[in-house]
Amino acid sequence: MKHIILYTALLTAVSTVHADWAVKDDANTELPGRKVDITQDGVLRARLIYGDGQIKPYLRVQGEEGDGLNEWDEKQKFPHHRGIFIGWNKIASDLGSFDLWHFNNGGKMTLSKLEKLEGGKDSATIVATIEWRGGKQDAAGSDLILTETRTLTISRPAAQTTQVNAQFTLKPARDLTLGGDLQHAGIHFRASASMMESEKDTTYVWEPDLPGAGGKVESNELKWVRFTFPIGTRWYHVTQMNAPANPVQELSWRDYGRFGFFFQKPLKKDETLTLKYRFVTELAGNLNAKPSAEQQAAFRKAAQSHYDAFVK
Secondary structure, eight states, X not given: OHHHHHHHHHHHHTSOTTOSEEEEEEEOSSSSSEEEEEEETTEEEEEEEESTTOSSOEEEEBOGGGOBSSOOOTTSSSTTOOSEEEEESEEEETTEEEOTTTOOSSOEEEEEEEEEXXXXXXXXXXXXXXXXXXXXXXXXXXXXXXXXXXXXXXXXXXXXXXXXXXXEEEEESSOEEEESOGGGEEEEEEOOGGGGGGGGGOEEEEESXXXXXXXXXXXXXXXXXXXXXXXXXXXXEEEEEEOTTSOOOEEEEOTTSEEEEEOOEEEOTTOOEEEEEEEEEEEEOSOSSSOOHHHHHHHHHHHHHHHHHHHO
C-alpha cells in the first residue's frame, strides 16, 4: 500500500496548481480505505473510493449544494451496491466460479496503482489499474482473474450538470466467462440510500421504448436509461449512456435507484474488452413529486440529445 501512497503523492505534486480542476489522493476520514477527490475551483464534484476495507473501487458523484447523489451507507438496502461500479456475480474460469458482485465467496477487486491523476481547465481524469482476483489459486500460485484499467473523466458541460466518461478495459489473465444475471452483473449506478423514503416517486425512461415489467428490459440495441429521483428537497436526473460498440443484452432497474446495462461474454486469456459509458447527472427543475407523462416525454427528448452528443 505504501508504494500507492508515494506514487500518488508524486502525481498530485506535479499536477497543474492553477487548474480549474484538481485531483487529490488522500486518506479517507469518512469511510475505510482511501479517496481521490475531484474538485472544480475547490468544489467537490466526485470522489473515487478504494483501498483497505472496501470490497470494490467505486465513484461517488456530487450534486448541487453538497448533495450526494450516490453516497454509500452500510445500513442501506443491498450495501454491496456502491456508486458507479462494475461486476459480475458469476465469473467462471479454471479457478472455479467467483462472485465479484456480492463478494461472498472469496473474490475481490483491488486498486493496485493509480496510473494518472490529472486536473485541467475543462476536466479531470483518473486512470487506475484494478486487479480482479478469485478465492482460489492455480498451480502457479496465482488467483488473478483479470486486470482492469479504469479511466474516469469528469467535467461540467453545463450549469448544475456533471458528466462522467467511464471506460473499463478488461484483460483476462486466463480464459473465462463473464456470467450471471441482469440484476447482479454489469455496469451500474446506485443512488444514495437517503432517497429511498421517496422511491415510490422515482421514474425511469429508456431507449428503445420497450416494456420494462419487473425492472427488466431485453434488447441488444439499448442506448440509454434516465433515472429521476429526489435527494432532500431537490430532484435530479441521472442518464447512463451505452456506447454502440459495447455488448449489451438487458437493462436492469429498481425503484430505489440501482440501474445498469448487463451482458454475458466469454473472453480468452489476454483478449482485451473495452467498455465505454457516459453518466450525466443534472438538477431537475420544477419537480415536487412523481413526473407527469408530459414531463417524462421531455425527459426522453433530453436524454436522446445527450446520447446523440455522446456517440459523436
